[in-house]
Amino acid sequence: MRNMRTGRILVIAALLAAAAAAVWWAGQHWRQQPAPVIWFMPKTAAPEMEFWQVMLQGVHTAAAEVGAEIRVAGTAEEADVEGQITLLEQAVREKPQAIILAATDYNRLMPAVTQVREAGITLVTVDSGVSGEPAASLIATDNYEAGRKAGAVLGSMLEPGDTAAVISFVKGSTTAMEREAGVRDSMSEVSGLRLLETRYSDSSIEQAYQLTRDLLEQEPGIKAVAALNEMTVVGAARAIEEAGLAGTVRLVGFDSSMDEIAYMERGVLDATVVQRPFNMGYLAVRTAASAAAGDRVEPSIDTGSVVITRSNMYTQENQKLLFPFVE
């Protein structure tokens, strides 16, 4: 009996020692636990692409907050879909906690994205999604809403009976279709407006310029043009300025660039709808970290868009969007 009690005490002591060792080990482990690794895969990693650089700032800001380690993997050119597929496959082999992907192609990345899911890696898409494979969350601008904003600005400058045109960039692109639908829905609220058939610039400044020149010739009474991406805006603005129609033919565009700002300052471009890439990057990392930790996340998050006009381009808020401070 006595020996039993002694044994019990010894057992208790041993258990305590074991517990202490476990806590010690856990403490060590906890201290040495590496930060979760998140791969950020923009459409391009080219340093001159401000949109993605700003997004990267947001990514790093959020990474510091959630304590994640970020690996950036992007191709030199946005058109290099194969390159992104290769990078994505490499990312899957590295087995990070999460991948944030801005898909360069809606369909062609699908098989690689399937691998991501099969590897049990959390996938968050940003800016552009992938067909078929649902990501944990899509963080992007609501392009339809952005289109509606552009349409509203343009509509407010027109009168019933005026003629307007929409120049889109790539036929079949979801972004283009959503923006176009927004613009058209919004502008159709202006009664008696004559909306011409949509033309496609194929994301070429030159083609947009030619298209716009043709348009101005064919439709001399045209009052407004909505250009759905940055290249198209620049091409259209050039054509309008050359024709000496700045201020007469109203132009509303999307996104921002130095060229666009210059056209805006010269009064050629009346308004542009810009996205919030910093917020996109920030929210993508936070969402990816939450999803990787097993928390429920919103399947799609709209980061919003802002209408920039000549009068508000130098406000505190908009300066940051138009002139990102990239160190």
Add this chain to the structure above:
Amino acid sequence: MKPLRWFQFKSIHTSIAIAFSLLIICTTLVLSYNTYRVSSGAVTDNSLQYTAQLVEQVSMNINTYIANMQSISELAARQEPLRRLSMLEEAGGGGAARLKEETERLFQSIVSSRSDIAAIMFVGSSGIVASSREDAVPKSYKELSGQDWYRQAIEADGETVISSSRVQHLFEQEYRWVVSLSRALPGTEKGMPGGVLLVDLNFSVINDLCSRIHMGSRGYVFLLDPEGSLVYHPQQQLVYSGLKSEAVDAILASDDRTFEFEAGGVRKIYTVHSSGYGWKTVGVNDPDELGGSKGYMQRAAALWGILCLAVALAISVILSRRLMKPVKALNSNMKLVEKGHFDTRTDFDSPNEFGRLARTFNLMTAKIKELMEQVVQEQEDKRVSELKALQAQIHPHFLYNTLDSIIWMAETGKMNEVVRMTSALSKLLRTSISKGEERVPIRRELAHIEHYLTIQSIRYRDKFTYEVDVDPDILDCLILKIVLQPLVENAIYHGIKNMADPGHIRISGCAAGEDIVLIVEDNGTGTDADQLNRMLAQAEEAASRTAAAPAGVGGQGQGGGSTASKGGSGGVGLHNVNHRLRLNYGEGYGLRFESEWEEGTTVYVRIPRVPRQEE
């Protein structure tokens, strides 16, 4: 009682261990908790102090930059070409162009040595524009004079205006982040301002300064201008889009201090420091991050607490085991002694209580052993004596003689006496066999002796008479078996047998205090009573001295060698009786002789008064 069972320990060892452990647990808990509290408080204070220092540092650096801008502005404003340029009322003319050129050279010489200055520009109310930049085309006067910095400087009427961080768009196709310092310069005597001098500080200078500041992984510094707009904020875009917010109003209202602010479930610790130009430098700490290191400290405190506890518990168990080891050894030795191993010795070298206890225990064991041996000895002794008493009682010679007497009486036809004698012998034998009891009531002993006397009186016809006169009160008291017979035998054989006249034997008895004294008297030849007494004493001494040897043997030897009794058996019988009495009743009891030559002998038997116990 049930719930307490766990705490009822059978061994002191466990109790001590538990007591130690509880003590240690309490101490460790209190110590750990206090250590944690004190150190976490110290760390929090340290962090906040560190933050305050950083914030002050940043604030001072920014002050320096702005003071530099101010001094550059003042330096430029004092220069002759610029003063004259601002006095110009007309932009045209060769003089104006030359002044502009001189002013621009002046600006360039100032800027050339400084990388933090983005540009210096003078916009005169005459429409003239002079800038430090040769490589960039300034915008038109119309456009420039519509810009905020120009309008604000004019409104400020000569006072210095410092802008928030902003995108400067002085030149075509150039958009730089700057902080602008502008002031109106005096114009002609009419009191109209002659133009506005602008000094632009590269915002990257401030950006670098602030972004380099790291306070933990989540702490940061931001700058607020007097209107409440963010000059610098690492997450400016998040603030603008409403994903983050800062307590701008509280900060603007606050003087230089540290305070905690909670908004929308997010707690922040703000450390505010005002610079001389209305800007506020604000350090932001996440209280949870200060608490993060608190968490680490909590864990560390708990960890070390548990570790110390485990070690202390182990030590307490070992210590209590060591402490209780002698007791356990003593205990197991006691068990051995219990089982009869009296040779067990407990040896501790320690001089403490346990050592003393062990020595006492050893002494006790030795004593017990001695006593045990003594008891064994005495038991043996008694047995032997008793055997001898029995032998004495049914002495073969006595039996033969009695039987011979019976035969003789039968031959002579004395049938009555034959019957009497045989009956007496039969009863004598029966009583002597008895039931194996050691002690019998005096009544029975007397009956026994009466049978004996009956036989002897028949054998020694007319040789002696006898009487038994014992106080009836003591008849039920107990006496050792076969005490009187040897005495009567002795009286007959040594006192009366050799007498010419018929003798008389008297057996009397009475209580004497706590004792009983039985007396056997005869009026025979008498004997040397002193010698007899001495002989008994000697025999006792010898018996107790040679403890190993049964006393009876010595007694027998002594008896054999004794001269007082002519027949050996008599002496043997007497001191065997004495020996037995002593063994059974102890010192002070036994036989005592008194004798007078030709007068007779008296034997006193002293025994303790032991009333018969009802069984």
